[in-house]
Structure formats: C-alpha cells, structure tokens
Amino acid sequence: MSIRLGGIIAGLAITLVLVLWSLAPGVYNFAFGPAPEKQPSYAFYEHGEGPANGFSFDGAFGKWDYAQLQRGYQVYKEVCSACHSLKFVAFRNLQDLGYTEAEVDAEAASWTVPGIDPATGETTTRPGEPTDYFPMPFSNAIAAAAANNNAIPPDLSLITKARHDGSNYVYSLLTGYGEADPAKAAKVGFETPDGLYFNKHFPNVNIAMAPPLAVDGQVTFADGTASTIPQMATDVAAFLTWTAEPSLVERKQTGWFVIGFLLFATVLAFLSYKQIWAGLKPKKG
Amino acid sequence: MSFAWAKQYQPQSAFTKWLDEKLPFPRLVYNAVGAGYPVPRNLNYMWNFGVLAGFCLMLQIVTGVVLAMHYAANQAVAFGTVEHIMRNVNYGWMLRYAHANGASFFFIVIYLHIFRGFFYSSYKAPREMIWLLGVVIFLLMMATAFMGYVLPWGQMSFWGAQVITGLFTAIPLVGEPLQVWLLGGFAPDNAALNRFFSLHFLLPFVIAGVVILHIWALHIPGSSNPTGVEVKQESDTVPFHPYYTAKDGFGLGVFMILFTAMVFFLPNALGHPDNYIEANPLSTPALIVPEWYFYPFYAILRAFTGDLTIPFTGIVLIPAKLLGVIAMFGSILVWFILPWLDKSPVRSGHYRPLFRKFFWFGLIPTMAALFYLGGAHAEEPYIMLSQIFTAYYFMHFLVILPIISQIEVPKPLPFSITEAVLGKDKAAEAPRAGTVDGTDAGTATDGSLQPAE
Numbered sequence: 116m117s118i119r120l121g122g123i124i125a126g127l128a129i130t131l132v133l134v135l136w137s138l139a140p141g142v143y144n145f146a147f148g149p150a151p152e153k154q155p156s157y158a159f160y161e162h163g164e165g166p167a168n169g170f171s172f173d174g175a176f177g178k179w180d181y182a183q184l185q186r187g188y189q190v191y192k193e194v195c196s197a198c199h200s201l202k203f204v205a206f207r208n209l210q211d212l213g214y215t216e217a218e219v220d221a222e223a224a225s226w227t228v229p230g231i232d233p234a235t236g237e238t239t240t241r242p243g244e245p246t247d248y249f250p251m252p253f254s255n256a257i258a259a260a261a262a263n264n265n266a267i268p269p270d271l272s273l274i275t276k277a278r279h280d281g282s283n284y285v286y287s288l289l290t291g292y293g294e295a296d297p298a299k300a301a302k303v304g305f306e307t308p309d310g311l312y313f314n315k316h317f318p319n320v321n322i323a324m325a326p327p328l329a330v331d332g333q334v335t336f337a338d339g340t341a342s343t344i345p346q347m348a349t350d351v352a353a354f355l356t357w358t359a360e361p362s363l364v365e366r367k368q369t370g371w372f373v374i375g376f377l378l379f380a381t382v383l384a385f386l387s388y389k390q391i392w393a394g395l396k397p398k399k400g
Numbered sequence: 401m402s403f404a405w406a407k408q409y410q411p412q413s414a415f416t417k418w419l420d421e422k423l424p425f426p427r428l429v430y431n432a433v434g435a436g437y438p439v440p441r442n443l444n445y446m447w448n449f450g451v452l453a454g455f456c457l458m459l460q461i462v463t464g465v466v467l468a469m470h471y472a473a474n475q476a477v478a479f480g481t482v483e484h485i486m487r488n489v490n491y492g493w494m495l496r497y498a499h500a501n502g503a504s505f506f507f508i509v510i511y512l513h514i515f516r517g518f519f520y521s522s523y524k525a526p527r528e529m530i531w532l533l534g535v536v537i538f539l540l541m542m543a544t545a546f547m548g549y550v551l552p553w554g555q556m557s558f559w560g561a562q563v564i565t566g567l568f569t570a571i572p573l574v575g576e577p578l579q580v581w582l583l584g585g586f587a588p589d590n591a592a593l594n595r596f597f598s599l600h601f602l603l604p605f606v607i608a609g610v611v612i613l614h615i616w617a618l619h620i621p622g623s624s625n626p627t628g629v630e631v632k633q634e635s636d637t638v639p640f641h642p643y644y645t646a647k648d649g650f651g652l653g654v655f656m657i658l659f660t661a662m663v664f665f666l667p668n669a670l671g672h673p674d675n676y677i678e679a680n681p682l683s684t685p686a687l688i689v690p691e692w693y694f695y696p697f698y699a700i701l702r703a704f705t706g707d708l709t710i711p712f713t714g715i716v717l718i719p720a721k722l723l724g725v726i727a728m729f730g731s732i733l734v735w736f737i738l739p740w741l742d743k744s745p746v747r748s749g750h751y752r753p754l755f756r757k758f759f760w761f762g763l764i765p766t767m768a769a770l771f772y773l774g775g776a777h778a779e780e781p782y783i784m785l786s787q788i789f790t791a792y793y794f795m796h797f798l799v800i801l802p803i804i805s806q807i808e809v810p811k812p813l814p815f816s817i818t819e820a821v822l823g824k825d826k827a828a829e830a831p832r833a834g835t836v837d838g839t840d841a842g843t844a845t846d847g848s849l850q851p852a853e
Contacts, residue, residue: 126798370664381653
C-alpha cells in the first residue's frame with residue numbers, strides 16, 4: 116500500500132510541477148506573449164521538386180542510366196570540381212559508370228593529383244592513376260574558405276544522402292537561382308547580402324555558391340545530348356547519387372532476391388505451423 | 401524446473417548419453433526451448449516478440465562483430481572507415497544497413513514486447529523478476545544504441561553525444577566534473593569515441609547475460625498467457641517444441657520480410673541525413689535529435705521548460721534541466737515499481753474493463769504522441785502538447801493504475817486455459833484430484849499448479 120500511496124503522491128507532484136511551472140507559463144506566453152519571430156527569408160523558401168520525369172534509379176526497380184551518369188561525371192569534372200571535392204570516390208570506381216579499364220586509365224591520367232618526386236622525395240604533382248582518389252581542389256579548409264567568401268564548399272561524395280530527399284534537392288538547388296520578388300522583399304525588409312546569391316530552394320534562401328550552371332550549353336556533352344540547365348542539373352544529381360551510394364541498384368536487386376526467398380520460406384513456415392497445430396485448435400463454428 | 405508432466409530428455413545415441421552424463425547441455429536446451437518446456441496453449445502472436453528480440457540481439461552481435469573488423473574508432477578516420485565499409489568491403493553496405501536498421505527493428509520488437517507486458521500485466525506476481533530483468537535489458541539497450549550511434553562520427557553522432565552527456569551537468573555540484581570524466585575531455589573527441597566503441601562492443605554481451613537470467617526467471621513460473629489464468633493441468637499446455645518453435649518460425653519469417661524490405665529498399669529512412677556529414681564541432685545542426693526510438697523520452701526531457709521556483713521570490717529550487725533529466729530517467733525507472741503499483745489480482749487486460757479503456761485511449765495515444773513530439777522542433781504547439789502528454793504518462797503509471805486496480809470490477813475469468821480455448825473443461829465439473837486435502841506440495845492456494853523445482 117505504501118508504494119502505491121508514494122506513487123500517487125509522486126505522480127501528482129510531477130504533474131503539478133509540470134503543469135504549473137512549465138505548461139501554464141507556456142500557455143500564457145502563447146496566448147498573450149509576442150508572436151515568435153520568423154526570418155524574413157522564410158517567406159521566400161520553396162520546397163524543391165525533382166526533375167519532371169524523375170530519375171531512372173527511383174523506385175524499387177530503378178536502374179542506373181549509364182549515359183546519364185557519364186554526362187553527370189562530365190558536369191562534375193568541368194564545373195563542380197573547381198571548388199567541390201569528392202574524397203570518398205576513387206578513379207577506379209568510374210568503371211561502375213560503364214567505362215572500360217583503358218578509358219578509366221585515360222580519365223585518371225587527365226586529373227592532376229599530389230605526388231612525391233621519386234628522385235628527391237619532394238612533394239610534387241603527377242597524373243592520376245586508377246587507384247588514386249579524386250583530388251582536393253583546395254589544400255586546406257582555410258584556403259577553401261578564403262577563396263569562397265568564407266563558405267567552405269562541402270565535399271560532394273555523400274551530398275545526396277546528407278540532405279533530405281538528396282537527389283531532388285541537388286537538382287532543385289541547381290535550378291533554383293533567380294531574383295526575389297521585389298515587391299514582397301520590400302514589404303518584409305528582405306535583401307540578399309553582397310557576395311551571396313538568391314536561391315529559393317536553399318533553406319535560408321541566400322547561398323554563398325554562385326550559380327554554377329549559368330547558361331545552356333555550358334558543358335558540351337560527348338554523347339551529343341543538348342546541355343540545357345535542367346539537363347545538366349539532372350545528370351549531375353544522378354552522378355552524385357551514384358557517388359553517395361554506388362551499391363544502390365545492386366542493393367535493390369539483391370533485395371528482390373532476398374524477399375522472394377523469404378516469402379517462399381515464410382509460406383512454408385506458415386503451412387508447417389498450421390499442420391503442427393491442426394489437432395489442437397477447436398473446430399470453427 | 402518445469403511442470404510435473406513436462407517431457408524428459410531421453411538421450412538416444414551412445415554419444416548423447418555420454419554427453420548427458422558429462423555436460424548435459426542438450427538437456428538444458430531441451431528443457432529451455434525444446435519439448436521439455438510446457439507452454440500455455442493459448443498464446444497469441446504478441447508472444448512471438450520474445451524470441452524475435454533474442455534473434456535481433458544475435459543479428460546485432462554477428463553483424464556488429466564483422467563491422468568492427470573494418471572500423472577504426474579514431475576521430476580522424478572513423479567517418480572514413482564507415483564509408484570504406486560502404487564502398488570497399490564486400491557486402492559491407494548490406495552489413496552496415498542491416499546493423500543500423502537492426503537496431504531500429506530491435507527497438508520495435510522490444511516496444512511491442514514491453515507493451516504486451518503492460519496490457520497482459522506480465523509484470524505481476526509470480527513474474528516480477530522477469531519484468532525487472534527486462535527493464536534492466538531495456539536500459540542496457542538504450543545505452544548500447546546511444547553509443548553505437550556515436551561511432552560513425554557524423555554530425556548527429558557528435559552533437560547527440562554532446563547533448564546526452566551534457567545531461568549529466570544538470571546534477572548539482574558533481575555534474576560538470578562528471579561530464580568531463582565520462583567524456584574523457586571537455587567535449588566529445590577521440591577519448592569519448594574510443595570508450596564508446598569499447599562499451600558498445602562490451603554491452604551486448606552483458607545484455608546477452610541478462611537475457612539468460614530473464615529466460616531463467618521465466619522458466620520458474622512458466623510463460624504467462626492472454627487469459628492471465630495460470631496453468632492448472634496438462635491440457636492447458638503444449639510442449640514448446642514443436643508447437644511454438646513452428647509458430648516462432650512463421651513469426652520470424654514475417655519479421656525478416658519487413659526487416660529486409662527496409663534494409664534493401666529504404667535503408668536510410670529511419671536515420672537522419674545530417675549523420676552523413678562528418679562531425680564538425682564548429683557547426684551546430686539546426687535540430688539535434690536522437691534516433692527515433694528515443695523520441696518519447698526526449699520529448700519528456702524537453703517538456704520541462706520552467707525552473708521550479710518559489711513564486712514571486714525568484715528563488716530557484718530545481719532548474720528546468722534537472723527536472724527534465726529526473727523525469728526522463730524517472731519515466732523508465734517507474735517501470736521497476738509497476739508490479740507493486742498495479743495490485744489488481746486479474747492479469748489480462750481482456751477482463752479489466754476500466755484498465756482496458758485507459759490502456760487503449762490513454763497510454764497508447766500518449767506514447768504515439770510522444771514518439772511524434774520527440775522528433776519535432778522545440779516550438780509551439782509541440783512544447784505544450786509534449787507537456788500535456790508527459791503529464792498523462794506519469795499520471796497513468798503512478799496515479800491511474802493504482803486507483804483503477806482498487807475500484808475496478810473485473811469480468812469473470814475462465815476456469816482454465818483449456819476452457820478458454822475449447823469452451824469447456826471437464827476438470828471444471830469434476831472435483832479435482834490432488835487438491836482435496838489442500839496440502840499437495842504442487843498446488844498453490846488459488847488452485848493453480850506450481851511447477852516443481
């Protein structure tokens with residue numbers, strides 16, 4: 116009995132403290148206090164949608180579009196790689212994109228990576244080899260910040276997994292640049308500071324990255340696809356989905372095999388369960 | 401330790417006879433989860449989750465041990481070694497996704513197992529010890545899962561470690577030194593990562609040890625059942641094997657289908673995107689949240705927004721942070737006294753009309769709300785809602801349960817499990833043998849049989 120009495124007293128005490136010292140002031144503030152301030156940028160943010168037709172790897176049966184991945188790689192190489200690293204990806208991984216071994220050798224050699232002079236031991240640079248990882252565009256974080264208006268360009272290896280709905284986020288960010296509606300901006304006192312750029316799909320709307328895909332035809336695709344801004348954005352978003360999750364398609368295919376096996380095994384398990392219990396259960400009706 | 405009619409292990413071959421004399425391990429297994437363990441015949445699917453929890457523990461240990469072979473608990477490389485597992489280790493992505501989602505599914509199974517216990521009052525005599533050990537297992541699981549989430553050394557790992565160890569600073573006087581001592585530094589860094597890895601490897605084996613005690617304690621009174629009426633006779637039970645091994649096999653199949661669907665098709669749905677950003681002590685995430693399975697307790701922690709003061713004097717008796725920490729730990733510790741708070745002699749919620757209403761329309765919606773609110777931004781109306789539901793949570797266990805167990809009129813119970821299943825029980829009509837003189841050693845005062853030790 117004493118445990119129950121103590122419990123009732125403790126329970127009422129906790130509730131009293133919570134209601135009188137936390138809930139009551141909160142309700143009072145909510146009803147009579149000032150409304151919580153919202154950043155003026157809040158009015159301009161729009162949730163970004165992905166490309167109109169989606170991605171080839173979407174859904175449970177999704178597959179890579181290798182031509183698209185190769186185009187996306189080209190966009191990364193010619194545009195993004197000036198500022199953004201890809202440090203968890205090696206040149207050898209490019210074979211996943213449908214390149215042959217010889218093509219990967221040539222592609223690796225087209226990059227310059229840090230090396231050591233075999234004769235003197237001094238640091239130098241050399242052409243990349245398939246075993247090398249993508250080089251860092253800046254020697255350290257301070258250099259990266261200094262060159263980019265104090266914002267460090269994030270590594271892109273995992274960017275589509277490090278953002279909510281990442282593939283669509285990358286696409287919408289790259290296509291979300293523009294101007295804030297001047298009438299609306301004047302009304303709420305919003306402006307984009309110098310050195311920042313307005314992007315309606317970036318969480319606080321002002322982003323330090325200059326529009327990377329500025330004009331149609333910025334990249335000349337090797338396969339002849341017309342390089343409109345949405346096309347380049349879609350392709351590089353697909354490429355960055357691959358860098359974040361190279362096993363994505365293999366994973367889904369393995370999943371169907373595993374679930375198929377498990378469905379079969381579970382049906383057998385169910386039938387044996389019913390058979391074993393058959394004599395014990397009362398007859399229905 | 402079993403009922404008198406339990407089957408006895410009969411070694412068949414010369415080898416098993418020899419082994420049975422020297423080390424009767426097969427006999428132990430036979431009595432624990434084999435034909436030698438009589439189990440009530442009326443268990444429903446809610447009784448599948450104990451075996452599933454054991455499976456989850458083994459799955460976590462096996463995948464975890466292999467992952468540890470490829471992981472390095474060093475601040476400089478931890479994030480990179482996780483990516484190494486994802487990209488370079490053969491089927492490393494499968495191991496890691498199975499381990500990460502395995503933790504989530506372990507908690508899903510455990511929550512269902514615990515709420516089965518709440519509804520059917522599995523914590524009541526003679527099963528208090530099973531319940532107490534179960535709460536210990538749950539606390540150990542929480543510690544293990546928290547430390548495991550720190551290991552990838554992403555943003556949520558780092559800031560989660562910062563927030564959770566920061567809770568200890570709420571303790572008066574020793575709080576701050578205690579946090580520094582726990583972390584091995586002033587902020588989470590290499591020392592903290594190393595000890596978390598060491599403990600994350602150790603604790604699952606401690607859990608396995610307590611699980612053995614949990615099962616041992618279970619075998620003394622035997623399993624409970626949905627009617628809450630104790631086993632009285634042989635016709636109330638079936639041998640665990642093959643009856644429940646077959647049923648658990650089917651349950652395991654369903655579980656594996658759901659689990660692999662997550663692992664292979666939505667492996668990151670239960671995680672937080674910020675944890676794919678490497679830990680950065682200089683950049684605080686917009687919203688720091690733990691893993692989803694801690695949300696109810698996180699909501700309780702954040703519900704206390706006001707210091708406990710003496711009104712109109714401004715003297716602070718207990719700061720809000722300490723109140724939150726006390727409430728958060730208290731919300732689980734209250735489970736330890738549950739067997740003594742709920743004194744109703746009836747176990748099953750099916751025969752308790754009042755209890756049942758408070759369970760389905762009080763506790764379950766409260767837990768669902770707290771699960772949602774723990775992951776929400778700390779802004780209105782979420783704060784007010786979490787305060788209301790936190791208040792109900794404590795009221796439910798500490799005030800409502802003791803009172804309804806006093807005033808409730810339970811529905812009539814069936815005579816026996818056999819009657820509950822078949823609709824009739826011959827033993828109910830005939831005078832029962834063995835209880836005539838009331839001195840039978842195997843019979844308790846309420847007429848139920850006690851298993852002979």
